[in-house]
Amino acid sequence: MIVEGLTMSLPNVPGVPLYVQIREALREEIEDGQFVPGQQIPPEEELASHYGVSRMTLRRAITDLIDEGFIYRRHGVGTFISHLQVNRDHTRLTDFLEGAKASGLEARVEVLKKEVVPANHQVAKALALDEGVEVLHITTLRIVNDQPVTLHNSYVPRALLGLLSEDKLAVSSPWLLLENRGMKIKDALERLEARGADEEQAAILAMEQDDPILYKERIVFAEDGMPVEFEVCYNRGDKYSCSIILRR
Template sequence: MDSLNNLTGIPQYIRIREELRGRILSGDLSRGSKLPSEEELSTSYGVSRMTLRQSMSDLVDEGLLYRKHGVGTFVALQHFARDHSYLQNFFENSRQSGLLVDEKILEMSVVPARFQVAKALELAEGDQVIRLKTLRIVEGNPVTIHEAFFSFEKFSDFVENNIETLSKDLLAFYESKGFKVRRGIQRLDARAAEPEVAVLLEMEIGAPVLYKERTLYTEEGIPVEFLYCHNRGDLYSVTFNLSAE
């Protein structure tokens, strides 16, 4: 607790909050670990439980801690915040944020386009599309199920290449085939995790997920890709850069 002594003239709850924040960010308090009880911590810091609760409430609001009723307080897992104001490469964006990311290919197949996919890609129902389903992992935790569909007629050689490499930059692959993506339309919904989603994202059935649908277009308005995404509600958030007209 020596660092607390260096913060003289600052209210105790702020000093404790900053001490705990520093220990979380440095890894001294491991992500997902349970904190000692309020009684133990208040005794350790030499403050009342009310003061300690104020410190911890700030960290809960910040997303660094979370509480389980009747169980205790835990250090939150690494949260992934992504700016959806622009079309960005997931892996490049993550590296710039200093996060360790990985991807697991769950399925790659050529399937007949169902109604929603066909409509988004301006195809006839039953036309062949490539379905690429992957699991994206951030800091060792499964965060996103990413399921993309694109025309087999336009991109048939995708299945003959190194899928593990191409899947990490689909925008570059589309552009290499003459389809440079310039814009997209997407919709976000809050949903409850269904059994398959819950298993893949290692969460409880019914836990909140951020669901996304998106269609990408070239500058000429040609649809290139349609996708579904299921993102863990406790680990994934989106930001938008807004401006007045």
């Protein structure tokens, strides 16, 4: 709990910005339930002197927590704890195996095909390449609890292959490998549709033809706005759903 009139001694971790330390300290207090939903937290002036920082620095910490949905501000009134904390990870780009592991699911990936092909119209457009330019195409089957869930296709510009280690390819998402090599991944644009399974998809995913499939395509962008990967995947409708957050 925050004790008034006392300057908090922050651990003073070297190399970690003050606003990060304060943000995490506040986040911990909120998650520990030291504030109840709807409760007002002390004014910025008071929190600033409490932590021994300027108000601007404190505000930076608060603003981060607001972006995460933990608290909200009302001009002229105060700063308050949110009533429900929605899991903001829903609108985060995450790797399949990482995400499954975090959810406590037993998951694995089987590589079905790995080849260099000329980009067709759809792939070329997504990756901002000319049609016919060579791309790496990887087809995998994603399996959760021993049941096939997703038939997955990934396309990567051949020009980026120098950055990828051949052995890990397909197990990790290509964009994650690129990130591990120092490339900054910014975001991804996804499009979702409901479709019926064709004969091949049905066979691979152990379902009947025309059974519902959640079709998803995704373009992954680096920080400079260039597409680095295009994915097309077919998800069993009865075993896969997609959750997201839309901001107003």
